[in-house]
Amino acid sequence: MTVQNLIDEFSLEVLCCGDKAADKEVKGGYCGDLLSWVMSRANEGDCWLTVMGNVNSIGVAVLADVACILLTENSAFDDDAKLRAEQNGVIVLRSSENAFDLAVKIAEKL
Amino acid sequence: MSEVIKQHYIVDGTDFTRAGEASGKIKKTLKDIGFPPQAVRNTAIAVYEAEINLVIHAGGGEIDVEITPEYVKVVLTDHGPGIENVELAMQEGYSTAPDRIRALGFGAGMGLPNIKKYSDEMDIQTELGVGTVMTLKINA
Numbered sequence: 001m002t003v004q005n006l007i008d009e010f011s012l013e014v015l016c017c018g019d020k021a022a023d024k025e026v027k028g029g030y031c032g033d034l035l036s037w038v039m040s041r042a043n044e045g046d047c048w049l050t051v052m053g054n055v056n057s058i059g060v061a062v063l064a065d066v067a068c069i070l071l072t073e074n075s076a077f078d079d080d081a082k083l084r085a086e087q088n089g090v091i092v093l094r095s096s097e098n099a100f101d102l103a104v105k106i107a108e109k110l
Numbered sequence: 111m112s113e114v115i116k117q118h119y120i121v122d123g124t125d126f127t128r129a130g131e132a133s134g135k136i137k138k139t140l141k142d143i144g145f146p147p148q149a150v151r152n153t154a155i156a157v158y159e160a161e162i163n164l165v166i167h168a169g170g171g172e173i174d175v176e177i178t179p180e181y182v183k184v185v186l187t188d189h190g191p192g193i194e195n196v197e198l199a200m201q202e203g204y205s206t207a208p209d210r211i212r213a214l215g216f217g218a219g220m221g222l223p224n225i226k227k228y229s230d231e232m233d234i235q236t237e238l239g240v241g242t243v244m245t246l247k248i249n250a
Contacts, residue, residue: 036162036220039155040227052215056162059130063137063154080127088134 001026001109003068003091006047009109010102012070015077016085016092024091026067029106031099035060042066047106049099053077053092058084068092072099115139115177121161123170126214132173133158140182146250152228153182153248159221160186160244166211167191168242181230184246192238200226 003021007014014021027045032038033052042048044065050057053071058081061069068091071077077092085092095102117139119132137154145153157173164171168190176183193199199206200222207217226232231247 033215034218034220035215036159036218036224039158040220040224044151054214055127056130056214056216059134059158062134063130063151063158065151084127 003047003093005109006068006070006106007093010095010105013094014091015071015094016082017089018091020089020091021068024067026106026110028110029103030066031103039064049102051075051099053081055080055084057081058088058090058092061085061090062088070095070102072097072102115143115175117173117175117177119173119175121164121170121173123165123168126165129162129165130158133161136175136182136184139177143177145177145182149182149248149250153184156225156228156246156248157184157186159224160184160246162216163221164188164190166207166216171241179250181247181249184248186244186246187241188243189241192240192242193234193236194238196234196236 003024026047030042030046031049033050039060042064046066047068047070048066049070049072053076071094074096122128133154136157140150168188171188174185198204202223203219205217205219211217229246230249233245236242
């Protein structure tokens with residue numbers, strides 16, 4: 001499925017770079033908030049579920065080549081992070097649901 | 111690609127929001143010249159961790175990169191406090207990062223272990239009160 005399918009299926013809020021969502025394939029998923037942990041374990045094309053909406057999360061998303069960041073439980077997305085995401089073309093989404101509930105639903109669709 | 115590419119970066123120790131810029135640029139260079147994807151990813155992760163360490167622990171530093179068709183060599187130099195116990199610092203989960211850094215998602219004690227994991231060669235020369243020089247080599 002594409003990131004756009006993900007947005008439509010789960011009515012996700014689009015915080016950055018939604019215009020890239022139709023072309024971006026979601027191959028899997030990863031949940032985690034410790035950036036070093038995520039960076040070394042998330043796979044290319046994963047939908048990354050996290051509460052970390054800071055500028056360093058964007059750095060990790062770029063280096064790990066994830067398909068998108070999905071901020072869970074309406075977690076904050078600060079201005080520095082938004083700027084960095086725009087510069088790097090990182091798709092950032094948000095949901096009010098927690099990582100567990102979202103992961104279960106996303107896994108069913110993959 | 112037959113030439114050796116050399117790059118030099120200065121890592122600002124006061125601006126945490128810019129940490130990751132050097133590793134991002136190195137990654138882009140490697141991608142552009144057609145370095146193998148797995149080696150590009152390994153280099154990016156190792157250098158990002160090292161760059162974050164420069165900001166968290168050393169007040170910044172400098173990064174010298176040498177890229178050849180066979181390998182990429184990265185030398186990170188700082189004039190920070192040095193590493194008191196390298197063996198301990200190499201253990202997963204051991205961290206001396208302050209709480210404000212942990213709140214940003216770092217300080218999990220994965221930095222040096224990750225660098226070792228993703229480098230083919232890693233060397234640390236450190237002296238308390240003087241600084242640290244870390245040399246990494248990742249083969250193509």
